[in-house]
Amino acid sequence: MKRFYEKHELAFAIIWILVYVNLFSMADNASRAMGTEKLITFPVAAAMSIVLLLWLKKNGLFEKYGLCAPRASARQFLYYLPLLLIVSCNAWFGLQLNMSVLESLLYVLSMLCVGFLEEVIFRGLLFKAMCRDSVKAAIIVSSISFGIGHIVNLFNGSGAELLPTMLQVCYAVAAGFMFVIIFHRSGSLIPCILTHSGINMLSAFGVEPGNPGRIFSAAALCVISLGYAIYLDRKFGGSEQ
Numbered sequence: 001m002k003r004f005y006e007k008h009e010l011a012f013a014i015i016w017i018l019v020y021v022n023l024f025s026m027a028d029n030a031s032r033a034m035g036t037e038k039l040i041t042f043p044v045a046a047a048m049s050i051v052l053l054l055w056l057k058k059n060g061l062f063e064k065y066g067l068c069a070p071r072a073s074a075r076q077f078l079y080y081l082p083l084l085l086i087v088s089c090n091a092w093f094g095l096q097l098n099m100s101v102l103e104s105l106l107y108v109l110s111m112l113c114v115g116f117l118e119e120v121i122f123r124g125l126l127f128k129a130m131c132r133d134s135v136k137a138a139i140i141v142s143s144i145s146f147g148i149g150h151i152v153n154l155f156n157g158s159g160a161e162l163l164p165t166m167l168q169v170c171y172a173v174a175a176g177f178m179f180v181i182i183f184h185r186s187g188s189l190i191p192c193i194l195t196h197s198g199i200n201m202l203s204a205f206g207v208e209p210g211n212p213g214r215i216f217s218a219a220a221l222c223v224i225s226l227g228y229a230i231y232l233d234r235k236f237g238g239s240e241q
Contacts, residue, residue: 013125038106045113065124066189080191082228087198090206107204115197122146123183142180147173167218174225181229185236
């Protein structure tokens with residue numbers, strides 16, 4: 001696997017994306033068929049996370065892919081307060097137990113893995129593979145591909161509706177842009193992984209708003225994410241050509 005990675009870094013990243021999306025869709029469908037949400041998804045997510053983590057460790061790639069402390073101080077990043085605000089988004093309309101205790105636990109554990117996997121795959125593997133040719137192109141592709149990837153929810157049997165899914169795509173693109181700027185400017189994916197996991201885990205307990213609330217939340221997330229990303233990019237010198 002290392003030899004293929006060294007010769008075809010971009011293809012390696014794309015393969016991970018395809019495997020991730022397809023395995024998770026199949027695992028979610030299998031979990032629903034068995035009557036317990038995330039029953040199959042969590043073992044699959046944990047296995048993928050362990051495999052990727054061990055492979056990165058074995059090949060000394062932790063620092064390259066941001067599994068290290070940020071090289072800039074928390075103060076320079078406004079103490080990551082915008083990230084805390086974004087994490088709280090699923091609690092804006094209240095909290096409740098939406099699933100059984102077992103399903104909630106499986107969901108939280110699954111989303112912890114998802115935060116790790118998606119950040120390392122989209123912000124780590126894909127971005128790093130592309131930024132050797134063009135940082136700007138790498139930022140755009142990493143952000144947009146991450147957001148568009150959520151469209152799969154319309155076709156994987158999850159029952160997702162069109163409006164919520166399209167809003168999710170919009171704020172996922174904005175969040176993806178913010179995460180890749182944080183990684184690019186700090187050298188660390190840790191803040192991105194923690195934020196991503198926190199958003200997803202809290203969604204298990206959030207009260208689902210109506211369409212006006214969904215639109216408001218999506219707009220607020222886009223403004224916060226884009227504003228924070230632009231601030232960081234300008235503070236640390238602007239994007240490379």
